Amino acid sequence: MVTFTAIPSPSSVFSAYASLSASIMLFQTVLNQFVPRPVQNCISSAIRYYFKPRSSKLVVVIEENDGISNNEIYNAAEIYLYSKIDSSIECLKITKRPKEASINIKFAHCEKMVDYYDGVEVVWRFCCEERKKGPSKLVDDDSGHFFSDFEKRYFELSFNRKHKEKILGSYVPYVLRRSKDIKAEKKVVKLHTLSSISYSSSIAWESINLEHPSTFDTIALDAKLKKAIIEDLDRFVRRKDFYRKVGKAWKRGYLLHGPPGTGKSSLIAAIANYLRFDIYDLELANIKRDSDLRRLLLKTANRSILVIEDIDCGVELPDRKGPSAHAEGRPREPQFTLSGLLNFIDGLWSSCGDERIIIFTTNNRDRLDPALLRAGRMDMHISMSYLTAEGFKILATNYLDIKDHHWQFEEIGELIESMNVTPAEVAEELMKSDDADVSLGGLLNFLNVKRKKMNDDDEDGDGTKDKGSDEIDQVQKGKRLKLDINTDELPR
Numbered sequence: 026m027v028t029f030t031a032i033p034s035p036s037s038v039f040s041a042y043a044s045l046s047a048s049i050m051l052f053q054t055v056l057n058q059f060v061p062r063p064v065q066n067c068i069s070s071a072i073r074y075y076f077k078p079r080s081s082k083l084v085v086v087i088e089e090n091d092g093i094s095n096n097e098i099y100n101a102a103e104i105y106l107y108s109k110i111d112s113s114i115e116c117l118k119i120t121k122r123p124k125e126a127s128i129n130i131k132f133a134h135c136e137k138m139v140d141y142y143d144g145v146e147v148v149w150r151f152c153c154e155e156r157k158k159g160p161s162k163l164v165d166d167d168s169g170h171f172f173s174d175f176e177k178r179y180f181e182l183s184f185n186r187k188h189k190e191k192i193l194g195s196y197v198p199y200v201l202r203r204s205k206d207i208k209a210e211k212k213v214v215k216l217h218t219l220s221s222i223s224y225s226s227s228i229a230w231e232s233i234n235l236e237h238p239s240t241f242d243t244i245a246l247d248a249k250l251k252k253a254i255i256e257d258l259d260r261f262v263r264r265k266d267f268y269r270k271v272g273k274a275w276k277r278g279y280l281l282h283g284p285p286g287t288g289k290s291s292l293i294a295a296i297a298n299y300l301r302f303d304i305y306d307l308e309l310a311n312i313k314r315d316s317d318l319r320r321l322l323l324k325t326a327n328r329s330i331l332v333i334e335d336i337d338c339g340v341e342l343p344d345r346k347g348p349s350a351h352a353e354g355r356p357r358e359p360q361f362t363l364s365g366l367l368n369f370i371d372g373l374w375s376s377c378g379d380e381r382i383i384i385f386t387t388n389n390r391d392r393l394d395p396a397l398l399r400a401g402r403m404d405m406h407i408s409m410s411y412l413t414a415e416g417f418k419i420l421a422t423n424y425l426d427i428k429d430h431h432w433q434f435e436e437i438g439e440l441i442e443s444m445n446v447t448p449a450e451v452a453e454e455l456m457k458s459d460d461a462d463v464s465l466g467g468l469l470n471f472l473n474v475k476r477k478k479m480n481d482d483d484e485d486g487d488g489t490k491d492k493g494s495d496e497i498d499q500v501q502k503g504k505r506l507k508l509d510i511n512t513d514e515l516p517r
């Protein structure tokens with residue numbers, strides 16, 4: 026069977042075209058004459074929208090500022106992209122403020138960067154335009170500094186629209202997370218101490234950069250104890266959801282106890298440097314009232330360490346039963362009390378702060394109020410004690426750069442094990458010369474003199490060594506570094 030298809034003749038095509046053009050012209054004339062201008066605009070943009078060829082690209086604009094506050098995603102993108110700058114970038118600008126440790130890098134002109142996430146290509150474009158009208162704005166640069174702003178800055182993030190869910194739901198949160206980590210790495214750790222305000226009787230926090238070089242590598246500690254502390258800190262910082270789930274405040278308390286010069290303050294600095302947490306050094310002797318304590322503690326920031334050194338002798342704390350009697354028999358003003366401190370630790374601050382560490386130090390744990398020692402208050406009791414032969418090797422590596430075994434190590438190690446010598450004493454000897462042989466010779470001499478003095482004292486006295494506390498008893502029995510963890514309190 027044969028079928029015939031009718032092919033339109035050129036004249037019929039031309040006449041159809043002519044009639045279509047005539048209809049469009051008629052439609053335009055009607056539109057111009059009878060329809061108001063705003064409605065005309067709406068109709069034409071709707072027509073353009075429906076007949077425009079569809080692009081597969083989706084562009085997301087991330088402005089620096091929404092007119093009121095900074096855009097967190099913009100700041101995060103800035104930090105994230107600077108960490109990925111490659112040779113394609115032609116011009117950058119750098120800044121550094123006096124209190125910052127490292128330089129800040131920023132794009133100077135419009136730039137384009139390509140990134141890949143889970144196999145998907147994303148293109149970032151940094152755009153920077155001069156503001157056309159209006160006064161320049163004051164902009165907070167995310168570090169508490171304000172500057173006048175003549176430019177409008179934004180990022181354009183473009184990708185294939187079929188990956189919209191992946192990019193907005195997972196890539197953008199990833200950029201936010203990465204920027205937080207990069208910021209934490211760069212963060213300058215601050216030490217906040219109390220100072221009195223000249224025009225009033227109150228006291229306030231004052232901060233300086235913590236330039237204490239102590240780290241877990243430089244601190245002479247029993248390897249197991251060091252590992253346990255690091256693991257405890259790591260567990261603590263990653264357990265946000267756990268603390269929320271069990272309804273516990275996200276805080277952790279450590280009690281460091283041990284003789285002077287055994288590294289309690291150095292360990293605090295090592296913890297702060299490890300976590301990049303600020304330290305708030307609370308000197309109890311400066312605090313007069315509970316209300317001052319509350320005010321100061323409320324001013325401390327999250328991700329910080331509150332330190333109370335020498336808790337046993339910083340201040341005579343009235344006990345928890347209330348005001349004690351004054352020397353003249355009059356009741357003492359109910360001012361700063363131990364219960365105020367403990368209430369705060371247990372309650373007030375716990376409920377309004379996140380990622381807080383509290384560290385108490387003491388030279389003598391036996392002298393502490395039992396209220397401070399009861400289970401659950403301090404999560405970990407860390408005993409810092411006299412130097413061991415193993416600890417000495419860490420100090421020798423740090424101070425003298427001796428990596429391998431030195432011929433004097435054995436003799437020094439044996440002497441150290443046989444007496445109570447603090448890391449501070451040994452560190453001081455090791456600092457006396459750059460020459461390892463000279464330093465170690467000096468240390469050996471120091472240890473021998475100390476040993477002889479100890480023997481002489483023993484002969485003069487009742488034949489026992491000067492122990493003074495239980496802790497030293499444990500040292501004599503070879504338990505040099507002890508770690509008690511209140512295991513009930515440990516999140517698993």
Ligand SMILES: Nc1ncnc2c1ncn2[C@@H]1O[C@H](COP(=O)(O)OP(=O)(O)OP(=O)(O)O)[C@@H](O)[C@H]1O
Pocket residue numbers: 243244245246283284285286287288289290291292388409420448449450452
């Ligand atoms: N365990 C240690 N590892 C490395 N260095 C140490 C250690 N202990 C002490 N030092 C050295 O001794 C100095 C004094 O130590 P640190 O101030 O940390 O002792 P402390 O236990 O806090 O003493 P105090 O009870 O008197 O406050 C430190 O600056 C450090 O150089």
Ligand SMILES: [Mg+2]
Pocket residue numbers: 289290291334
């Ligand atoms: Mg100290």
